[in-house]
Amino acid sequence: MLDNLTQRLAKVVKTMRGEARLTESNTAEMLREVRLALLEADVALPAVREFIAKVKEKALGEEVIGSLTPGQALVGVVQRELASLMGADLGPEASQLNFATQPPAIILMAGLQGAGKTTTVGKLAKYLRETTKKKVLTVSADVYRPAAIGQLQTVTGQAGADFFPSQPTDKPVDIALAALDYAKKHHHEVLIVDTAGRLGIDQAMMDEIRAVHAAIKPIETLFVVDAMLGQDAINTAKAFSDALPLTGVVLTKLDGDSRGGAALSVRHITGKPIKFAGVAEKLDGLEAFDPSRMANRILGMGDILALVEEARKGVDMAAAEGLANKIKGGGKFDLNDFKAQLSQMKKMGGLTSLLDKLPAQMQAAAGNANMDQAEKQVRRMEGIINSMTPQERAKPELIKATRKRRIAAGAGVQVQEVNRMLSQFEQMQSMMKKLKGGGMMKMMRGMKGMLPGGMR
Template sequence: MFDTLTQRMTRIVKTLRGEARLTEANTQQMLREVRLALLEADVALPVVRALTARIKEKALGAEVLDSLTPGQALVGVVQRELTAIMGGDDASQTAELQLAVKAPAIILMAGLQGAGKTTTAGKLAKFLREQQKKKVLTVSCDIYRPAAMAQLKTVTEQAQTDYFPAQAEQSVLEIAQAALNWAQRHYHDVLIVDTAGRLGIDTAMMQEIAALHAALNPAETLFVVDAMLGQDAVNTAQAFNTTLPLTGIILTKLDGDARGGAALSVRHVTGLPIKFVGVGEKLDGLETFHPDRMARRILGMGDLFALVEQAQHKVDLQAAQQLAHKVKQGNFTLDDFKAQLAQMKNMGGLSSLLDKLPAQFQAANNPQKMNQAEGQVRRMEGMINAMTPLERRKPELLKASRKRRVATGAGVQVQELNRMLAQYDQMRTMMKKLKGGNLASMMRSVKGMLPGMR
């Protein structure tokens, strides 16, 4: 996510922090680099102009020039202006779903074909069930695309929420009204209505969804747009917003766009809040959009708040407490090591974790290396599974003959087994440091411990 923009902005930030004094020359150079970085990221030209003008105005102000560390003060300016362009510090309130209406609150999903609307409906259903404890019903009003209804049924079942079955022979309004009646009778809190997409914006499509909106009067009308469209994503959102009263935007496939220009442009150009961003294909890959946190990620500062939230929702607290108890006793086995690998996978894998860490931890975060690292994690689990319960409890028993047997059983070389055991030793050492409260030393150990981060 934002790889190209983050790399450029991180270099700019490093240069700025090293400036003991700001001059007209180095300020202009910095603005030129920011402008180029934004244009390369496919940010809309009006947004680039507005952002650089605001940064220039603040850069030449007393707050920066009179600072003891003007370089660092200017970094703060860039961060604040990036935040403002994407919605400002108060965007978290406006970006929240407004569901305080008579149940069921209706969420109408709109967008072009291929934007990931149906998958996003499943992700949103799972998000509302898990994080807001809502009883959710989904329904597909897409009577045109083959298997659209079957796809929504599948993702809804995966999200462990309710699905309202419909027939493609019915009209869109009949399906929607029947689903609403069902939701009312069965006390659902939220009804998510998935609509048909098109390859382009056409009159028939807009008339159909406008009629659906008039009939349902939804609490939220969310436009789902593919972030990889870049500037076209902004233009499409604008076109929909002129004919349909949208309340917010969900940007999908943000992890597939290394530029990220749509996220920076769409709020400023349309005036609509970005409610969520979709990352990955798994149903837990939906994140609430926070402009301030996104600005930090773009500048290579990471998003540790998101990492903590992710851990709170995904980590098995009972297992974590049991592990903490074992660490206190100085007992950390290969079974525990395997459990930690499983917890990491449950949080979205290495790429999801690294994306939220500061830039110095992301040197190896490119798709090819991440795929290799994810494969390495799977092989590590295979090697542990090939051991006996006694060997997992007492890895010191693994001498030459046992190592050959385990390596053969896991389909790897003995050298790779040795590397895995070395990483386990590093993890055990880190746990001892954690037990002693030496957090700084522990963080240094993390970088060498995770696959692909050395």
């Protein structure tokens, strides 16, 4: 997201050396680069002008302290103002959902067709169930789009929440009121209402969603917008902001080939906080939006906190402890354990997702590795293990030439790939033996070259 801004800032930081403070002359070039990068990223012109004016005002005369260069100091100013532009000035509470009401707390989702509203409802239901342990009910008031109701029922089921059925022949207001009545009777704490979208703004849609809003009086009205919309996001945001008392924004498809301007423009246009960001297609691909951390990611500083959270969420602590106890107790690290380690990596979002959260310098260091190829290799390794018998997984020493040929045929790979996977398994097994003896440093050194796809 906003990779161009990251690259431009990095280039200018290198050129601004040897001066004691930021001045009109030495910031002019960098501000020009920032302005161009923001415009190229489809950030709205009014937002760009206001942003540049604030950065200039804060930067001029700022002392360059310690080991900072003027360029680094200016990046610090840009980071703080980017965070402010995306809502950091509203305080941490602004980006949180409000549940201070008589249950159920109603969340109304609004946005254009194709913005990802229905999927986002499923993601939000899963997020709330897992983070707040609330009992969630969803309902679709979209009676126009074919299969919209069925789609919501599917994603709600996958999220582990409850679904209130509706019919395309029902009226949206009647659907919403019936779902509210059901939620009250069945003690649901949250009701999420998915509304109809259109391919463009039209008066009938706005009138309808206003009527639904008036009937159920939601405590949260979230505007769902596609981060890849660019300038179109501005017009859409303004139309919805004028029609409804929005309480927040959800940005979807931030993982796409996005120039990212919507993240900066929508907050500026609506004046409402960005509450969530859709960062992957999977149902757990929804993050609470943190302006400061997003500013760090935009500027190539990475998001180590998000990386730690991904690890905590993805790692099965009970399984990890079980493996540690097994090794300490003299048990052998077998192919079932190896497959479990591969599965943990996938749960953490895969190599590409993890790399995206690292600082730019570390991303560059791993730049020679083909991440897609590495992830394919992880999947192939899982396929090879799946092609083995339970006995072979528990006792890898049984796997000789004839068994290797059978395993390769079952997994649809060459025998060389089976040999390569077994070699990597043996390296991991060797490391686990060292771990048993407390040789953590030896193990860390032994990990060099262990990652698939040539990552070193």
